[in-house]
Amino acid sequence: MKEISCKLLVIGAGPGGYICAIRAGQLGIDTVIVEAKKPGGTCLNVGCIPSKALIHAADEFEMMARSAARESPLGISVGRPELDFAKTIAWKNRMVGRLTGGVSGLLKKARVKMVAGWARFRDGKTVEVETETGLQVIRAEQIVIATGSESVELPSLPFGGPxxxxxxxxxxxxxxxxxxxxxxGYIGLELGTAFAKLGAAVTVIEAEARILPQYDAELTRPVAKRLDEIGIEVLTGCRAKGLKGDVLTIEMADGRQETRTADRILVTVGRRPVTDGWGLDAIDLDMNGRFIRIDDRCRTSMRGVYAIGDVTGEPMLAHRAMAQGEMVAEIVAGQNRVWDRICIPAVCFTDPEIVAVGLSPGEAKASGIDIKTGLFPFQANGRAMTLGREAGFVRVVARADNHLLLGIQAVGAGISELSAGFALALEMRARLEDIAGTIHAHPTQSEGLLEAAFGALGHPLHI
Incomplete structure (x- = not known):
């Protein structure tokens, strides 16, 4: 098979990889992208998008079920809902297919050449790709590694069967x-909540003392309350020890052993970078633990080789990978770019949702910063009340001396849609007075941010 030569080779067509390739193509760079599976990576095919589709379907089903049980506070009642789960999955698959097809179309539009197969490094400028038609050799001036991450397997519960x-x-x-x-964590609770709403009897086992340990306790409290309301059993400080048949043995916090029967056991204990099988030993990159070490331009220890996304470390988020991919493409095109982002929003699509941007109060205090905080509950927000979604709040964290915003956190129904506004406020170096001086439309949940700023300034208006 004839060798391919290009200026830029991107290995992996997940969110970071395909964005990098598209932007490079737009800038006139001769670009090739290699992907062993479908374009879109974990996020689009088996992660972010399909999970949110399942969550939405579960929310709709639960709403109808409450109405059938005459539990709707709106006075709406309908007949008992029925679930055709095969249709739900088919709907999810059609959506994923549309989006993966869209990515392929965008790559083609940007004149990016796609090669389907598994890439392996020969050296820092050459890879070989195992394709359906044979071995394809690609030589590139610059290479971007965007191989993503995969689910962590527990030795006591290897993947397979149930x-x-x-x-x-x-x-x-x-x-x-x-x-x-x-x-x-967020993956387990998102999916566990969805299946509980669809009718499954769900038990969550968490080794730490509380759920969602990456968020502060104040943010996770409304989520824990909602899990209890929908009947999910939560066991904290516990560990899954092993499975025999359909019986799972659990070591409880006090050392006792209990069992739970299960049709399926969903293991969501984290993700790890996909660094094996790519021949990375052939180029001997510096590592940071299991992750590839990069600098503030996503350059690795080898000249001309970049790495982006989950393979480079936390936070392992699709939008971080996308931003890195766009930056690297412009660096390859000769532009002067550097990673100088103040914050990366973290969103948990539980019920209610959680958004965390910047520093929490605890993190700010641990850094020795004297802070002001303001918190506004959605119980006092007109729009949240009219939607019947009063759980949660918006919280702001700012320096005490000059009122510079350091962080914004929120928990509430649909609160993920406010994450961009929160991040923009921090990136633009807004102060409490900037938020307080911005007119927020009424009635909207976004007023929670305004009211939280008022509270931090010492003059709350609606509480």
Whole structure:
């Protein structure tokens, strides 16, 4: 097979990789992208997008079920809803297909050449790709590694049979009657909540003292309350020890052992970078633990080789990878770019949702910063009340001396849609007075940010 030569080779067509390739193509760079599976990576195919589709379907089903049980506070009642889960999954798959097709179209529009197969480094300028038609050799002036991450497997619960990762959970043929979720982080709680609303009996096992340990306790409290309301059993300070048949043994916080029966066991204890199988040993990159070490321009220790996204470390978020990919493409094109982002929003699509941008009060205090905080509950927000979604709040964190915003956190229904505004405020170096001086439309949930700023300034208006 004839060798391919190009200026830029991108390995991996996940969010970071395909954005990098598209932007490079727009800038006139001769670009090739290699992907072993479908374009879009984990996020688009078996992660962010399909999980949010399942969450939406579960929310709709639960709303109808409440109405059938005459539990709707709006006085709406309907007949008992029925779930055709095969249709739900088919709808999810059509959506994913549209989006992966869209990515392929955008790559083609940017004149990026796509090569389907598994890439392996020969040296810092050459890779070989195992394709369906044989071995393809690609030589490139610059290479971007965007190989992403994969689910972590527990030695006591290897994947297979009833033990599944989030990938298999999003393609189940039917809702499991009894589901045990091992790991109380955002992936486990998002999917566990969705399946509980669809009718599964769900138990969550978390090794830490509380769920969502990456967020502060004040943010996670409304989520914990909602889990209890929908009947999810949450066991904290516990560990899954092993499975025999359909019986899972659990070591409790006090050392006792209990068991739970389960049709499926969803293991969501984290993700790890995909660094094996690419021949990285052939180029001997500096590593940071299991991650590839990069600088503030995403350059690795080898000249001409960049790395972006999950393979480079935390936070392992699609939007971080996208921003890195866009930056690297412009650097390759000769532009002077550097990673100088103040914050990267973190969103948890639980019920209610959580958004965290910048520093929490605890993180700011740990850094020795004297702070002011303001918190506004959605129980006092007119729009939240009219939507019947009063759980949660918006909280601002600012320096005490000059009122510079350091962080914004919120928990509430649909609050993810405010994450961009929160991030923009921090990136623009806004102060409490800037937020307080901006007219926020009424009635909207975004007024929570305004009211939180008023509170931090010492003159709350609606509480």
């Amino acid at each position: 033990v599944i990762s989030s990938t298999e959970a999003l393609s189940l043929a039917q809702v499991p009657g009894r589901l045990v979720v091992v790991g109380g």
